[in-house]
Amino acid sequence: MAGHAFRGEDFFSLDDLLSDEERAVRDAARAFVSDKIIPIVEKHHRNATFPTELIPQFGEMGFLGANLHGYDCAGVNNVAYGLIMQELERGDSGVRSYCSVKGGLVMYPIFSFGSEKQKDHWLPLLAKGQKTGCFGLSEPDHGSDPAGMETKAELKGDTWTLNGAKRWITNGTIADVAVVWARTKEGIRGFLVEKGMKGYSAPPIEGKFSLRASVTSELVFEDVKLPKDAVLPKADGLKAPLMCLTQARYGIAWGAVGSMMAVLDEAVHYTKSRVQFGKPIASFQLVQEKLVEMHTMLTHAQLTCLRMGRMKDENKLKPHHVSFGKRNNVRSAREVAKLGRELLGANGICDEYQVGRHMCNMESVYTYEGTHEIHTLVLGEHLTGIAAYK
Numbered sequence: 001m002a003g004h005a006f007r008g009e010d011f012f013s014l015d016d017l018l019s020d021e022e023r024a025v026r027d028a029a030r031a032f033v034s035d036k037i038i039p040i041v042e043k044h045h046r047n048a049t050f051p052t053e054l055i056p057q058f059g060e061m062g063f064l065g066a067n068l069h070g071y072d073c074a075g076v077n078n079v080a081y082g083l084i085m086q087e088l089e090r091g092d093s094g095v096r097s098y099c100s101v102k103g104g105l106v107m108y109p110i111f112s113f114g115s116e117k118q119k120d121h122w123l124p125l126l127a128k129g130q131k132t133g134c135f136g137l138s139e140p141d142h143g144s145d146p147a148g149m150e151t152k153a154e155l156k157g158d159t160w161t162l163n164g165a166k167r168w169i170t171n172g173t174i175a176d177v178a179v180v181w182a183r184t185k186e187g188i189r190g191f192l193v194e195k196g197m198k199g200y201s202a203p204p205i206e207g208k209f210s211l212r213a214s215v216t217s218e219l220v221f222e223d224v225k226l227p228k229d230a231v232l233p234k235a236d237g238l239k240a241p242l243m244c245l246t247q248a249r250y251g252i253a254w255g256a257v258g259s260m261m262a263v264l265d266e267a268v269h270y271t272k273s274r275v276q277f278g279k280p281i282a283s284f285q286l287v288q289e290k291l292v293e294m295h296t297m298l299t300h301a302q303l304t305c306l307r308m309g310r311m312k313d314e315n316k317l318k319p320h321h322v323s324f325g326k327r328n329n330v331r332s333a334r335e336v337a338k339l340g341r342e343l344l345g346a347n348g349i350c351d352e353y354q355v356g357r358h359m360c361n362m363e364s365v366y367t368y369e370g371t372h373e374i375h376t377l378v379l380g381e382h383l384t385g386i387a388a389y390k
């Protein structure tokens with residue numbers, strides 16, 4: 001691992017635009033990542049394991065559902081929430097994914113669409129890191145087009161019967177509760193399915209070369225019997241899971257900034273100390289061009305995030321703005337990681353350094369929560385008024 005203190009690039013002094021509280025939240029998250037995540041992440045990435053021992057600490061730090069209010073959530077504003085996601089992804093996309101799935105895709109739907117009983121029971125446990133959740137929307141045969149989902153729930157008397165399968169589900173195997181979206185007679189509804197229910201299993205997906213320090217699973221439902229009140233009463237139709245995705249994608253746009261900060265920091269440090277042809281490679285024009293490209297993409301993404309955060313706090317942020325942020329920032333993070341890997345030469349393919357891990361992780365982040373292409377189509381529809389999905 002590059003043995004130097006991390007310096008977060010801030011070219012346009014965006015720190016000056018943050019409140020004292022936002023800076024304090026960011027600094028606490030940054031210190032947590034340096035102390036607790038960076039030292040162990042290489043091992044977890046190599047072994048394809050998630051650092052479950054950190055989950056209660058995420059709770060203590062207020063990282064879980066941080067922008068929700070009440071129910072033991074931290075209740076910070078959306079800029080501070082974004083800064084937490086940024087810092088966590090500076091550590092690793094898998095760690096940020098754990099927290100953003102939990103906050104945006106598990107706690108947010110329970111908070112927004114759940115009954116008081118569901119909220120009172122689950123939200124404090126999830127916020128404190130005493131329980132873990134996952135979000136099951138994607139299926140083996142339905143990814144970009146979740147409207148085609150085949151998972152079905154049928155109500156007879158006081159019991160729902162759930163059948164079907166979900167795939168690529170973050171946290172699935174370790175989740176105590178799964179928010180599962182299923183087709184019913186009245187349209188798509190959300191259900192809370194608990195670990196250990198008869199007919200429910202969540203085997204892990206093996207062999208990933210990306211997001212290795214994250215649990216990704218299949219969810220299988222074979223005649224799972226759910227009580228009538230397992231349904232999220234206020235979630236009606238596909239709009240509900242799409243609202244959840246908008247929350248999580250907002251955090252991803254910030255997370256991509258963290259990945260770029262990590263990669264740029266490592267690349268600048270490396271190129272200044274690596275000597276070839278009798279000089280540091282940072283003194284070569286072709287190397288500087290790559291660093292400048294990386295820096296420009298990072299700086300654009302930072303500006304986008306801060307504006308998105310302020311708009312979200314003013315309730316002005318629309319799904320197409322979030323598509324812009326997710327699409328632009330993740331594309332940039334993917335490019336930045338690739339350039340960083342080039343600059344480290346052979347060391348760039350080794351997990352002693354971070355750039356290769358970020359590069360592999362970005363392949364998942366580019367694909368999940370709406371692929372790059374799907375966000376292109378969202379923005380195309382915004383510009384033209386014409387939906388071009390099919």
Ligand SMILES: Cc1cc2nc3c(=O)[nH]c(=O)nc-3n(C[C@H](O)[C@H](O)[C@H](O)COP(=O)(O)OP(=O)(O)OC[C@H]3O[C@@H](n4cnc5c(N)ncnc54)[C@H](O)[C@@H]3O)c2cc1C
Pocket residue numbers: 101134135136137138142143144145167168169170171210211216364367368369370371372373374388389390
């Ligand atoms: C590590 C990881 C974690 C994930 N976690 C979760 C999770 O927690 N919960 C969950 O529900 N899902 C999760 N997903 C699933 C993710 O959301 C899907 O992979 C994603 O929506 C894309 O679906 P797909 O992989 O089936 O690809 P497909 O939809 O089959 O797409 C394949 C390719 O075709 C392109 N394509 C599809 N339709 C169009 C179109 N109309 N126009 C142009 N191009 C198109 C896509 O952009 C893509 O390039 C995760 C995925 C990964 C990799």
